[in-house]
Amino acid sequence: MKIAIIGLGDIAKKAYLPVLSEKEGIELVLCTRNVETLNALAKKYRIEEKVQSIEELITKDIDAAFVSTATEAHYELAERLLENGIHVYIDKPISMNIEETERIVKLAEEQNKVAMVGFNRRFIPKVKELKDHGKASLILMQKNRFASPEHVRRFVVEDFIHVIDTLRFLMDTEVKDVRVESLKNGDELHHLVIQLLGEGCTAIGIMNRNGGVTEETIEYHAGHHKVVVDSLVETTHYHDKEINITKFGDWEPTLYKRGFYQLCHHFLDCVANGTTPDPSIRDSLTTHEICERIVKEIEA
Incomplete structure (x- = not known):
């Protein structure tokens, strides 16, 4: 599977990159607008594919993406990914706005895509x-x-x-x-x-x-x-x-x-097997x- 990490800030550096770079059977693609950070982390983890925009990322034929940007960007990114048939993992919260959160839950269900929130x-x-x-x-x-x-x-x-x-x-x-x-x-x-x-x-x-x-x-x-x-x-x-x-x-x-290995692997297993995560995106909406x-x- 080809998996993207969008946003390479503190939590991505501390958790997602170390966990996902060890995972067998996946190919990583990095995405951030910060060129210096993008090049440094690609070199550190020996990741060949790297992009600076969601538009370019979508052309990379990825299966799923971890959205680890600032909260304000979650909604737009998750919407674009789901509309393009890409499974999404979203750092909590889905959005600061409840209407946007509801839209992402509905869109994931309409597209029949795996969507999960990072409640580690x-x-x-x-x-x-x-x-x-x-x-x-x-x-x-x-x-x-x-x-x-x-x-x-x-x-x-x-x-x-x-x-x-x-x-x-x-x-x-x-x-x-x-x-x-x-x-x-x-x-x-x-x-x-x-x-x-x-x-x-x-x-x-x-x-x-x-x-x-x-x-x-x-x-x-x-x-x-x-x-x-x-x-x-x-x-x-x-x-x-x-x-x-x-x-x-x-x-x-x-x-x-702190549950990050288990959390990330659960999401990827759901993507690979076409199963519903626990918690489901609908359950996370209740929170x-x-x-x-x-x-x-x-x-x-």
Whole structure:
């Protein structure tokens, strides 16, 4: 298969290029307007085909593309790719605009093409393992950042969307209601606390972007078990007075710990086999819809 990577910024350099350059059975094509970056990364990874525009890329007869540009470019690129019969993987979010997001979901289904959003936490081993402890009745997730408040829509749709999607994944039931509390200072959102209510499960998501530390933790309560995942790499299991701590082995690569190998390979397997990704693009739309609801409630 011939696979393109569009946008060669930080996440492409840290995750997609290292993972995809190791994948057997695919041929990579790089695409970015930055000539210096394009040439440097093509040389580093010994990739022969490289282009500077989506128009030129479409002529390369690619099977699928990873869209890893700035969010503002996602919609136009995904639309062009799908209209030309090319499968797409899109970094979250699909778009900052819910109408554009809905258009991409509809277009992918009309074109019968594989489309997937980069929610890597669903593929992180320590997060996936939480479900092995049984169905949760209570889940708490905090994803905080040091001293970086942000405008409401960007806060929620670009960053907090990971919290919403991870909670939905772990709840494993339909979200019946959403409750929102937040703190703004002028146009900037400092912190956000939400409750997702489902059948037999309450999920609480917290993000403080004006705090004292960048951190991420998940508490998973199932029956008489409490399981805590810290920084996505360490699990502590509590059962009465019993405490068990498990970590990754010293040689496990970071991109495996953070689910990028699994995520990328799942998308490529779906492209190769013509199967529907999990999560589907339709399921990912639900996450975007909840984020839009939160934004509107805060701004109201």
